[in-house]
Amino acid sequence: MLWFCYLKRNIFQMNKIYTFVQEELAKSKEKIIDVKSDIVIFVPSVCKYENKDVVLGTFMLPNKLYWHDATGCVGRLRDLTHLNDPASATKLPTCLTLSNLYPGLYDFLVTDCGVPEAPLFCAYFSILRHLSYVALPSEVAHEVFRVFLKWVDDLKSGLFILPTIQDTWVSLNPTFGTVCWTDDDERMEQFKDLNDVHILQFGELTTNEREMLCGKVSIFMQNIGIPALVEVISCEAISYDIADNNYEASLINWILPYAQRYLYKMHPELYLHLKELEFAKTINLQVFVVEKLYYKNSIKGRDSSNAKQFECNCLLEGNIFYITPNTDSHELFLELSRLFFHGLPNLHIASFLHIITTKVELGHTEEQIEPFIVGSYKVVSSEIMILLFF
Numbered sequence: 001m002l003w004f005c006y007l008k009r010n011i012f013q014m015n016k017i018y019t020f021v022q023e024e025l026a027k028s029k030e031k032i033i034d035v036k037s038d039i040v041i042f043v044p045s046v047c048k049y050e051n052k053d054v055v056l057g058t059f060m061l062p063n064k065l066y067w068h069d070a071t072g073c074v075g076r077l078r079d080l081t082h083l084n085d086p087a088s089a090t091k092l093p094t095c096l097t098l099s100n101l102y103p104g105l106y107d108f109l110v111t112d113c114g115v116p117e118a119p120l121f122c123a124y125f126s127i128l129r130h131l132s133y134v135a136l137p138s139e140v141a142h143e144v145f146r147v148f149l150k151w152v153d154d155l156k157s158g159l160f161i162l163p164t165i166q167d168t169w170v171s172l173n174p175t176f177g178t179v180c181w182t183d184d185d186e187r188m189e190q191f192k193d194l195n196d197v198h199i200l201q202f203g204e205l206t207t208n209e210r211e212m213l214c215g216k217v218s219i220f221m222q223n224i225g226i227p228a229l230v231e232v233i234s235c236e237a238i239s240y241d242i243a244d245n246n247y248e249a250s251l252i253n254w255i256l257p258y259a260q261r262y263l264y265k266m267h268p269e270l271y272l273h274l275k276e277l278e279f280a281k282t283i284n285l286q287v288f289v290v291e292k293l294y295y296k297n298s299i300k301g302r303d304s305s306n307a308k309q310f311e312c313n314c315l316l317e318g319n320i321f322y323i324t325p326n327t328d329s330h331e332l333f334l335e336l337s338r339l340f341f342h343g344l345p346n347l348h349i350a351s352f353l354h355i356i357t358t359k360v361e362l363g364h365t366e367e368q369i370e371p372f373i374v375g376s377y378k379v380v381s382s383e384i385m386i387l388l389f390f
Contacts, residue, residue: 010054011101014042022108039113041065043096060096062113067106068099069118071146073127080134121154121161155224165192165201172225178299181221182229183213183344190297191229197299199229211348214341215267222342230343234300237317238309241291248323249287252336255353261379262352263340274340285339286320293324330354352377 021039040059066074074097098109109115119127124147131140154161155172162170162179165188170176177196182188188199205213218228263271295315298304313327314335323332334350352373359369373379 009042009057011042011044015102015105018102018105018108022105022112025108025112041098041109041113041115043098043101062109062115064096065115066097066119067110067115067117069097071124071143071150073124073131073140073143073147074119076140076143077127077131077134080131080139121151124150152224162198163201164198166198168198170198178227178232180227180229180232181213181218183210184229187229187233187297191233191299194299197232200226211346214344214346215270218342218344219269219273228342228344230338232300233297234304235315235317236296236298236304236307237315237320237322238294238296239288239290239292239322243289243291243325245287245289245323248289248332251329251332251357252285252287252321255333255357257382258353258356258373259336259340259349261373261382262349262377265377265379266348270340284319287323288320289323289325291324293322329357333357 039062041062042057043060043065044055044057069075078096098115099106102109110117128144128147131143157171157173162172164170164179170179172179176198179198179200181200181202183205191197192199202209202213221228260271263274292311293313293315294309294311295317296304296307296309298307313324314332315322316335316338321336330350333353334345334347336353337346337349338344340346340349356369356373359372360366370382374381
C-alpha cells in the first residue's frame with residue numbers, strides 16, 4: 001500500500017537525508033534489516049519541478065517502487081495520467097521509478113532498502129492495462145513494442161520462470177537445452193529423465209484445461225518458441241505386410257470435413273491457425289493398411305537404433321497414416337486428431353467423429369445426420385462451411 005502521508009519536501013533535501021542514512025549503515029551493518037522493514041521513500045506527486053523546489057509528495061514502501069524501467073512505460077504512464085486525468089494522479093498503480101530522482105543512491109535504495117531493480121515480467125501486464133485507460137494506442141505504441149522486446153529477452157536471458165516435470169525452473173536460454181511441452185502422459189513419462197530435454201509441467205489439469213492447453217495455449221507456446229514434445233521427438237513407424245486400404249482411405253476422406261466443422265466451432269483460434277497449414281496435409285494424407293504395426297520414439301538428431309519398440313493399431317507419422325485391420329473407428333479418430341492438435345490426441349473430436357460413423361453404420365443417411373450435429377454440437381451447416389473454407 002501507499003503511505004498516504006502527503007508532505008512538502010524537495011528532492012535535494014531528501015537526497016541528503018538518504019545519503020546520511022546510507023553512511024550510517026556503512027558503520028553498522030546490523031541495521032540493514034531494520035531499514036528494509038521501516039524506511040519509506042519520498043516520491044513527488046507532480047511531474048515537473050526543479051531539484052530544490054518544495055513539492056507535494058508521497059512516502060512509499062521500497063517494494064512498491066522500481067529503480068528503473070528500460071521500456072519507458074512507467075514514466076509514460078505517470079506523465080499521461082497527470083496530463084489526461086489529474087484527479088487520479090495520486091491513485092497511480094505501483095509503478096514509480098527512482099533512478100532519475102536519486103541517481104547516486106542505487107546501492108542504498110536497491111541493495112540496502114530492497115527497491116526492485118525493474119518491473120518483473122508479469123508486472124508489465126498491469127502497467128499496460130493502466131496505460132490503456134489513459135492513452136490512445138498511437139501515444140504508447142512504441143513503449144508497448146519495447147515491452148514485447150523485454151518479454152522476449154527475459155524468456156531467453158536465463159530468467160527462471162518456466163516449471164518442468166523434473167521439478168526445476170528453466171528459461172528459453174539455449175544453455176538449458178530443449179524446452180518443450182506436452183499433454184501426452186505416456187511420452188512425458190518416456191522422456192522425463194533426459195538431462196537436456198525439459199518438459200514443462202502445468203499441474204493437474206481439468207478436462208476443460210486440457211482442451212485449452214491443446215488449443216489456444218498451444219498457439220501461444222508456438223508463438224513464443226516453445227515446441228510441443230512431438231516436434232522434438234521422431235516417431236518411427238515399423239510396419240509389415242501392406243493390405244488393401246480402400247475402405248479406410250474413403251472413410252478418412254469422408255470424415256475430414258466433419259472434423260473441420262467441429263474445429264471451426266469448438267476451437268476457432270486453432271482452426272484459423274490450421275487453415276493454411278495443417279489442412280493442406282489432410283489433402284495429401286496417405287493411408288496405409290498394414291497387418292502389423294510398431295513404433296519407436298527418439299529425440300531428433302540422435303541415434304534411435306536402441307530405442308524400445310511399442311506395438312500399436314494405428315499411427316500418424318507426418319502425412320502418412322498407418323492403420324491395422326483391427327483398429328476400431330474411435331481409436332482411428334483419436335490418432336487422426338493428432339493431425340490438428342500439435343501431435344496430441346483429442347478425445348472430444350474423436351468421440352464426435354465416432355458418433356457420426358456409428359450413426360452411418362446404423363443406417364442413418366447424411367441428410368439425417370446433418371440436423372443432429374447442427375442441433376447438438378452447434379456446428380455450422382455443410383453449405384456454409386464450404387463457403388468459409390474456400
